[in-house]
Amino acid sequence: MDTQYLKTDFLVVGGGTAGTMAGIKAKQASPESDVLILEKANIRRSGAIAMGMDGVNTAVIPGNSTPEQYTREITIANDGILNQKAVYETGRLGFELIQELESWGVKFQKDHEGNYDLKQVHRVGKYVLPMPEGKDLKKILARQVRRHKVRVTNRVMATRVIVQEGRVVGVTGLDVRSGDFVVIQAKAVVLSTGACGRLGLPASGYLYGTYENPTNAGDGYSMAYHAGAELNNIECFQINPLIKDYNGPACAYVASPFGAYTANAEGNRFISCDYWSGQMMLEMWKELNSGKGPVHLKMYHLDDDTISEIETILWANERPSRGRFHEGRGENYRTHGVEMNISEIGLCSGHSASGVWVNERAETTVPGLYAAGDMASVPHNYMIGAFVYGRIAAENAMTYVQGLEHIEPDANFLTAEKNRIYQPLNNPNGVPHTQMEYKLRRMVNDYLQPPKSPHKMDIGLSKFVAYEETLNLMGAKDPHELMRCMEVHFIRDCAEMAARASLYRKESRWGLYHYRLDYPEKNSEEWFCHVNIKKTADGEMTLFKRPVQPYIVDVNLEQEVYDVAVR
């Protein structure tokens, strides 16, 4: 195993939705600059949209809605805690990106008159734009990456961001096939590594049976933390209403515009809106814990043609193996509701609001370090938000790098990191990563799954802290296992942050996402603020309040309470 040295002007870590767009936009902004995408899988089929996407969830299309309306909708859905300026950008710039994607061959649903066929899934506005032919989205993006002459290095996983002289100077990584240690010098870096999708353990017990693509193990959350960047509202977990056991979307976003709805075992509605919010998840939790569970996505009242159309969309896009899952159980949308359950926890700002702190310029608190996509703290940002923030990060980074010189990474830092990565190889008969990860994630379920109990979280926190030493027992036999070992480190960091942030915010907010049994009420007098985390100079995890930035769109939160219960 050797050391590979690479050098670029702008490094994109993670070639998924945000990352491929960041690469393309960087070259559009500055064609003469060198841009490199680092991807631990292969950008042709990687990230959250490896098998495409069945719709856009945050499309602000002129004539249908405005960025102001969108910002207001998300402000209310996210209980007021957000940087409105950042959310506004998703509304302002999303349409341009939809048009550009269209020019590349991505198809969005249109009505008979050629207008975008928007659907209402949110509580008030129409922001869902179906894309029934969205299965090859990632292949189209990969083609544009090549056309724009963005360099790509597949199968290298970043492990740490290198910060020197108060700014980012590069990244270390592991070639997951050869096992080489990789050092990439860069003048600016965007982290776009997706969610922490492997935090809680799925009820099936299968480590990779997650909602998110399981390659997304919280890499960017952990790397940003160790780089000294702030992370934001980590206590606002991602918890989704999913197909029981399969753990993928059922999917009401696609099916509800056709007339499907979430129902209890008696076939009755208990929520008025299927949009994923913490408040909706709390209603789901209450229903499951009442005598009226389990709950299901109900389609069997629809006519055969409609159900066939839903099947065509759901079984070709995003999670196409849904069809064979139902078939294997002898279940059919015509006769059976799709039994749903509450997922294990994860971190993902694409769906909820837990991410690496960024402003409306995609800047983290470390100069030269940007974040975009599911891991960046722009709430409810979904796919279009990832594209928008990939673009914003790239355009700002290309301005930032002008006139900057590379800095030689510190040799001691590189040696220490190389030793950290390779440690499990020196211990090939150590505890396998699978057992190490299973136990860690089982404890995440035991101690962090809401509703949150302070004493349980205290125990959980002490176990996650102690687990740092336990990780030294891990052994690996090849570079692939080494990759998984490093991911367990990422997951542990996220678990500790999730416990600390949940203990810090002494109120309940965001419905089930942060429902504390000891503080069951919202307390805006003390907690109308962000909770941020960072690593201090002496290596301690510290938490503090950050004020919510002044609103740019007026919302009266006293009157506008997000309530989707059917009573």
Next chain:
Amino acid sequence: MALTTQRVDVPVIVDESKCLKKCIACIEVCPLDVLAKNPETGKAYMKYDECWFCLPCEKECPTNAITVQIPFLLR
């Protein structure tokens, strides 16, 4: 530490009669990097049981040699 070889029911099934020796399409597109070539036969197989049952391997196989099952624990 004592190690044991444990049998598992793996999700990715390769029809070796159809799998082409020189083709690595499935291996290249797997997001989890769990597929590999058996050095003795040159055929693809699931080396690590870490599957998201996402289907790129099956879709991109030029000879339809791959079938992805839902992992047994979820089935």
